[in-house]
Amino acid sequence: MYFLFLFQPILYSYFRSSASWRVRIVLALKGVDYEYKAVNLVKDGGQQHSEEFKALNPMEQVPAFVIGETALTQSLAIIDYLEDVYPKPAIVPEDPIKKAQARSLAELITSGTQPLTNTTVNKLLHKENETNRQEWCRYYIDKGLTAYEKMVQSTAGKYSVGDEITIADVCLVPQLYNAQRFKVDMTKFPTITRIIDALSELPAFKAADPGVQPDCPEELRKQ
Structure with a gap:
């Protein structure tokens, strides 16, 4: 290959x-x-x-x-x-337990949370009722982050699984954008917030931020 x-x-x-x-x-x-x-x-x-x-x-x-x-x-x-x-x-731990923990946290976001609030779902819900759409998205993001917060309390070091960046962190950070967009109360998730704050200072995470992408609208662009 x-x-x-x-x-x-x-x-x-x-x-x-x-x-x-x-x-x-x-x-x-x-x-x-x-x-x-x-x-x-x-x-x-x-x-x-x-x-x-x-x-x-x-x-x-x-x-x-x-x-x-x-x-x-x-x-x-x-x-x-x-x-x-x-x-x-590497972003996948070698230790089998840590590898499984990182994958579980990642899939909690990618399978159990984000798909329920993506663009396709949003369009369908918007046709029905804007208030219901907001409530739907807020509910499922809150539900996913509540589970993540509980799980990560037993796995976290500096980041979601120990002190090295893993696939879990890669999937977690983008979910904050959706949480803020739908006004989820992030004060309920102190461990998640601490981890995201640490990750957001790293050059790779800054480079991947929506606000610096070529197609980001000017009014949303980060300086």
């Missing part, structure tokens, strides 16, 4: 997509040079629905990660690929 190094990878991303954000963090942590191609999930009814993009990802979601003629989809699968091909720094 190493012939794929001959090609500069392309990340199809949307600046505030949680799933794309996870991949951007890992790319930055591992120092991988890549081309950024924006897919606006709102403009023109959503550019992810175009025939061109559906050829890359029939699920019509970002991210898509293209190496040569190969397109990879689903953020955790892309991250697994990056972990295999760019093993340092």
Whole structure:
């Protein structure tokens, strides 16, 4: 598979997509040079629905990660690929227990929380009632973070699992954006807040932030 190094990878991303954000963090942590191609999930009814993009990802979601003629989809699968091909720094612990703990925390976000509040769900709920949409998203984000807070109290060191950055941290940080967007009370989650504050100071996490992406609207751009 190493012939794929001959090609500069392309990340199809949307600046505030949680799933794309996870991949951007890992790319930055591992120092991988890549081309950024924006897919606006709102403009023109959503550019992810175009025939061109559906050829890359029939699920019509970002991210898509293209190496040569190969397109990879689903953020955790892309991250697994990056972990295999760019093993340092590792984001998956070698210890089997810590590895399972990190994966469990990651999937709590990627499977049990974020999909319930993503763009597709938001559009469907918005058609019904804006107040219900806000309440729905706030409820499920709160539920996910409540579980994460309880679990991480027994695994955390400096970060979610011990003192090294793991896949759990990569998935946690983008969820804060959604929590703030839907006005979740973060004071209930002191361990999560401490971890995110520490991670947010790291260069790789700053580089992956939505506010510095090429497709971030000017009014939301970080200076």
